[in-house]
Amino acid sequence: MMSKLKRIVDESREHKTKEIDLSDRGIQNINEVPGLMMLEHLTHLTMSHNKLAAVPPSIGELVNLQLLNLFNNIIEELPTSLSGMQKLKILNLGMNRLSHLPRGFGSFPSLEMLDLSYNNLSEQSLPANFFFVNTIRTLYLSDNDFETFPSDISKLKELQVLSFRDNDLISLPKEIGELRKLKELHIQGNRLTVLPPELGNIELTGTKSVFKADRNPWVHPIQEQFALGKTHVFDYIRSDTYKYLYGRHVNADPTPPPKSTDKAKKICKKPLHSKK
Amino acid sequence: MCAALVNGASNGDGVVLPICKAKESGAAVTSETYEYEQAQAKQRKQSESEEKQDAGGLRHVDSFKPLIPSVSMTSQLAQAVCVRCRGGFTPVEQMVNSNGEIYHENCFVCAQCFQKFPEGLFYEFEGVKYCEHDFHMLFAPCCGKCEEFIVGRVIKAMNNSWHPECFTCQICSAALADVGFVKNAGRSLCRPCHNREKALGLGKYVCNKCHTIIEEEPLRFKGDPYHPFHFNCDNCGKELTSDARELRGELFCLPCHDKQGIPICGACRRPIEERVVSAMGKHWHVEHFVCAQCEKPFLGQKHYERNGHAYCEMHYNQLFGDVCYHCNEVIDGDVVSALNKSWCVRHFQCTCCNTKLTLKNKFVEYDMKPVCRKCYEKFPLELKKRLKKAAESERRQ
Ligand SMILES: [Zn+2]
Ligand SMILES: [Zn+2]
Ligand SMILES: [Zn+2]
Ligand SMILES: [Zn+2]
Ligand SMILES: [Zn+2]
Ligand SMILES: [Zn+2]
Ligand SMILES: [Zn+2]
Ligand SMILES: [Zn+2]
Numbered sequence: 001m002m003s004k005l006k007r008i009v010d011e012s013r014e015h016k017t018k019e020i021d022l023s024d025r026g027i028q029n030i031n032e033v034p035g036l037m038m039l040e041h042l043t044h045l046t047m048s049h050n051k052l053a054a055v056p057p058s059i060g061e062l063v064n065l066q067l068l069n070l071f072n073n074i075i076e077e078l079p080t081s082l083s084g085m086q087k088l089k090i091l092n093l094g095m096n097r098l099s100h101l102p103r104g105f106g107s108f109p110s111l112e113m114l115d116l117s118y119n120n121l122s123e124q125s126l127p128a129n130f131f132f133v134n135t136i137r138t139l140y141l142s143d144n145d146f147e148t149f150p151s152d153i154s155k156l157k158e159l160q161v162l163s164f165r166d167n168d169l170i171s172l173p174k175e176i177g178e179l180r181k182l183k184e185l186h187i188q189g190n191r192l193t194v195l196p197p198e199l200g201n202i203e204l205t206g207t208k209s210v211f212k213a214d215r216n217p218w219v220h221p222i223q224e225q226f227a228l229g230k231t232h233v234f235d236y237i238r239s240d241t242y243k244y245l246y247g248r249h250v251n252a253d254p255t256p257p258p259k260s261t262d263k264a265k266k267i268c269k270k271p272l273h274s275k276k
Numbered sequence: 277m278c279a280a281l282v283n284g285a286s287n288g289d290g291v292v293l294p295i296c297k298a299k300e301s302g303a304a305v306t307s308e309t310y311e312y313e314q315a316q317a318k319q320r321k322q323s324e325s326e327e328k329q330d331a332g333g334l335r336h337v338d339s340f341k342p343l344i345p346s347v348s349m350t351s352q353l354a355q356a357v358c359v360r361c362r363g364g365f366t367p368v369e370q371m372v373n374s375n376g377e378i379y380h381e382n383c384f385v386c387a388q389c390f391q392k393f394p395e396g397l398f399y400e401f402e403g404v405k406y407c408e409h410d411f412h413m414l415f416a417p418c419c420g421k422c423e424e425f426i427v428g429r430v431i432k433a434m435n436n437s438w439h440p441e442c443f444t445c446q447i448c449s450a451a452l453a454d455v456g457f458v459k460n461a462g463r464s465l466c467r468p469c470h471n472r473e474k475a476l477g478l479g480k481y482v483c484n485k486c487h488t489i490i491e492e493e494p495l496r497f498k499g500d501p502y503h504p505f506h507f508n509c510d511n512c513g514k515e516l517t518s519d520a521r522e523l524r525g526e527l528f529c530l531p532c533h534d535k536q537g538i539p540i541c542g543a544c545r546r547p548i549e550e551r552v553v554s555a556m557g558k559h560w561h562v563e564h565f566v567c568a569q570c571e572k573p574f575l576g577q578k579h580y581e582r583n584g585h586a587y588c589e590m591h592y593n594q595l596f597g598d599v600c601y602h603c604n605e606v607i608d609g610d611v612v613s614a615l616n617k618s619w620c621v622r623h624f625q626c627t628c629c630n631t632k633l634t635l636k637n638k639f640v641e642y643d644m645k646p647v648c649r650k651c652y653e654k655f656p657l658e659l660k661k662r663l664k665k666a667a668e669s670e671r672r673q
Pocket of ligand 7: 600601602603605619620623
């Protein structure tokens with residue numbers, strides 16, 4: 001096994017291949033791939049479906065990396081050097097065991113796509129500068145534990161895709177309405193009862209848009225509009241009638257609906273030894 | 277039961293509210309103006325003040341300068357008795373005469389603080405005299421909101437007294453003193469707010485124009501419900517019913533909607549008498565059908581549509597040439613379209629392992645991202661189960 005990995009690295013060094021695929025090779029530690037962190041010319045590194053528990057700080061030496069895919073590992077800690085990667089555009093950290101992000105995580109200078117789906121993240125996990133990544137186009141946070149999301153979301157002016165499928169959201173920040181480029185919003189399977197009327201400022205019903213919002217305990221008038229179709233929902237939340245009802249609902253400060261237990265079996269929630 | 281006092285109970289709009297239906301529809305506001313505005317009172321002469329007496333049981337009286345008794349009055353003096361202490365007067369004692377009542381100088385004092393009346397001004401209530409300060413303390417009403425004394429107009433409502441500016445709608449804070457209020461679940465509300473609350477309880481809508489409940493079918497216009505009778509057909513002028521139709525921001529009765537006689541230009545909204553261009557579900561004057569970017573009329577040339585706007589070829593490409601989801605560049609060459617997105621052919625790949633995909637490969641949709649079969653097989657069973665259930669629930673919707 002070791003020798004096979006070594007051969008891949010050697011080949012890349014000799015032929016200056018810019019993309020390396022090391023997915024599904026049972027790697028537990030990046031040191032098992034000698035010389036990998038010296039391939040300065042690498043632009044794409046895929047290491048999904050391995051057993052990596054950590055990412056070494058030396059990852060920062062791959063200064064030309066544009067894509068780093070660490071999907072489906074068991075990573076709990078990330079090095080702060082990660083966000084210093086000048087050219088990184090696509091970072092997939094989906095299906096790991098992250099419950100927090102390192103300090104300064106928001107300082108990526110050119111990150112465009114960030115996938116953090118299926119981890120153990122919540123609003124408390126975000127470092128103070130998270131919303132500095134204003135180059136970001138797609139942010140996937142499905143299958144996490146967010147109950148609220150900071151109003152600073154409005155700083156992500158380039159955001160086109162925002163995915164919160166199966167979190168514990170009890171409200172959406174009204175600032176979401178400032179994301180003028182948003183084309184996809186996934187909020188299925190949360191605890192949402194109302195939508196901020198400001199969401200009506202964005203167009204999410206066209207053919208190139210995605211608006212998924214089922215499996216939420218919507219208040220009756222919204223549920224009714226969903227039964228008619230998404231365009232009706234958007235027409236409705238733009239109406240004065242809804243703005244009035246929404247204000248009234250928010251003022252009443254109702255107790256949020258209970259959490260669903262659907263995600264309780266997430267593998268990243270279980271202690272490690274029980275994962276085969 | 278009845279929330280408020282009083283007479284006419286009619287408000288500015290001439291709506292008379294039946295007072296004793298207070299529970300449901302509430303009562304009208306009335307105000308009482310107590311007769312003790314100090315500024316006026318201080319200027320009053322004694323002769324006036326003797327006549328001054330009002331129905332409310334409050335009386336304002338001015339005291340006047342103490343009398344210096346003369347010798348010839350000595351015998352009368354012997355019979356004179358102080359109203360307060362019942363004692364007589366010695367010839368050298370000064371006497372105070374207030375509206376014919378005689379007092380020792382030391383007995384003509386506030387019943388509360390036993391001090392002389394500042395500037396001789398006192399207030400009388402049920403035969404007892406008070407200084408201005410104590411009178412306010414004891415009898416002036418206190419505002420139910422700001423808890424300050426109310427001098428001048430008092431609003432009596434909701435079993436409390438209020439400054440006119442402090443008595444407001446508990447939902448929208450509109451001043452209620454002059455427009456009347458409605459009692460709703462223990463709150464004082466303005467009529468529009470009350471109607472909305474009531475409609476809500478009945479599962480009905482409130483008209484966005486007159487703010488009363490719509491008993492029959494509402495007419496929806498720009499998303500809000502209205503009584504149909506507030507509108508007339510934009511074409512024939514007939515009063516509308518709930519089956520009226522909205523068309524390009526105007527309302528038409530059903531027959532007029534169906535046979536829209538002369539086409540109306542989607543840009544200038546005037547009738548089109550000459551050549552008509554029909555595009556994007558609307559009609560246009562030839563010279564008014566223009567590129568949304570450069571505003572040049574197409575004049576029969578091909579146009580491209582996007583988000584309800586028309587563009588010339590150059591501007592359409594400049595603005596909307598398909599952009600690749602992966603590399604964020606305008607796609608040069610063939611476009612892969614899937615999952616409401618576009619990709620460069622070489623950039624269409626599995627989001628989990630970056631393996632290149634073609635539309636011939638079977639892939640799985642995961643948050644509208646493509647995932648190859650091999651990766652999907654590796655998903656935890658619990659996630660696959662949830663995603664399957666989620667897809668079923670989405671299909672049902
Ligand atoms: Zn006194
Ligand atoms: Zn007051
Ligand atoms: Zn009101
Ligand atoms: Zn009306
Ligand atoms: Zn025109
Ligand atoms: Zn143009
Ligand atoms: Zn591309
Ligand atoms: Zn794959």
